[in-house]
Amino acid sequence: MRETQLFLFSMIDNTKHQGLRRQLVAQLKQKGIQSAPVLQALEKVPRHWFMDQGLENLAYEDRAFPIAAEQTISQPYTVAFQTELLGIHKGAKVLEIGTGSGYQSAVLLALEVQLFTIERQQTLFKKTERLFKTLGLRPKKQIFGDGYKGLPESAPFDGIIVTAGAPEVPKALLEQLALGGRLVIPVGDKTQIMMRYTRTSSRQFDKESFGAFRFVPLLENKN
Numbered sequence: 235m236r237e238t239q240l241f242l243f244s245m246i247d248n249t250k251h252q253g254l255r256r257q258l259v260a261q262l263k264q265k266g267i268q269s270a271p272v273l274q275a276l277e278k279v280p281r282h283w284f285m286d287q288g289l290e291n292l293a294y295e296d297r298a299f300p301i302a303a304e305q306t307i308s309q310p311y312t313v314a315f316q317t318e319l320l321g322i323h324k325g326a327k328v329l330e331i332g333t334g335s336g337y338q339s340a341v342l343l344a345l346e347v348q349l350f351t352i353e354r355q356q357t358l359f360k361k362t363e364r365l366f367k368t369l370g371l372r373p374k375k376q377i378f379g380d381g382y383k384g385l386p387e388s389a390p391f392d393g394i395i396v397t398a399g400a401p402e403v404p405k406a407l408l409e410q411l412a413l414g415g416r417l418v419i420p421v422g423d424k425t426q427i428m429m430r431y432t433r434t435s436s437r438q439f440d441k442e443s444f445g446a447f448r449f450v451p452l453l454e455n456k457n
Contacts, residue, residue: 245368247280254294255280258310261296267314275344276314281307283369284337303355305450307335308397312447319418319430319444320393322347329388329410331381332397332452336362340371342395349373350388352381381452384410391415398452399426408439420449 259277267273282293285307289299298306317338322328324346333339333353339362342349351373353359359378366376375388381396382404390412396419407417411433420426428444 245283247283251280251282251294258294258296262311262314265296265311267311267318269314269318271345272314272317272341275317275341276310278344279337279340281310281337284335284340284365301335301358302361303357305334305355305358307337308449313338313341315428315444316395316397316418317341317345319428320395320416322393326392327388327390327412328393328395329385329391329407330395330397331384331407333362333376334358334397336365336371338395338397339366339373340369343371343373347393350375350377350385350391352377352379352385354378354380382406386410394418396420396452397449399423399447399449400452403429403431408433411439420447423451424448 255277259273262273262276282290285293285299292299296310298309301307322345326347328342328347328349330339330342330349330351333351339349339351356378363376384406389410391410392412392415394407394411394417399420399422401423403419403421408431411417413433415433417431419429421429425446426449428447430442430444432440434440
């Protein structure tokens with residue numbers, strides 16, 4: 235009973251939280267995030283709902299924090315930056331590789347996309363599955379599986395976002411882009427370069443780079 239009460243308490247979003255989010259969004263604008271829909275989505279989504287209760291007072295600092303399974307919740311700037319690079323519109327079909335805490339998922343859902351999200355860590359998958367139900371968040375599909383393979387049965391996608399560092403770009407993800415679709419993915423080992431691939435034809439992609447970031451590694455199931 236006490237555990238349930240603590241969980242419900244952590245779902246509160248009061249005027250203090252909302253004010254901190256407005257301050258955070260102002261910081262993100264100063265750092266160069268320009269998309270009004272993206273900024274509005276980050277202002278709308280309570281980040282503290284996706285973090286341990288003990289970290290609630292730090293939830294609106296622009297930095298990453300640890301979550302379960304030795305993973306992290308990305309800093310808000312990174313979430314905003316990747317989402318802005320996707321350049322998606324309402325109703326777009328988006329594949330997220332790495333559900334993680336669920337925070338990036340919630341931001342995408344606030345943009346009213348059709349979201350398909352994959353998580354390979356069972357602990358995180360089960361936790362976010364419960365959390366999404368509690369919050370009334372409804373991805374089109376939430377899958378426990380290997381993000382390297384994407385989701386070919388639901389392709390093509392207008393956007394694919396990868397929330398972990400990949401040593402190389404999985405070919406399966408490029409193949410699952412719609413014409414004009416964009417893949418946003420951090421590529422590299424210890425430090426990653428944020429890359430965006432835009433499909434221009436059945437066999438061709440525009441390739442752009444956007445500076446260095448640090449992510450937890452994208453792991454591939456070898457089975």
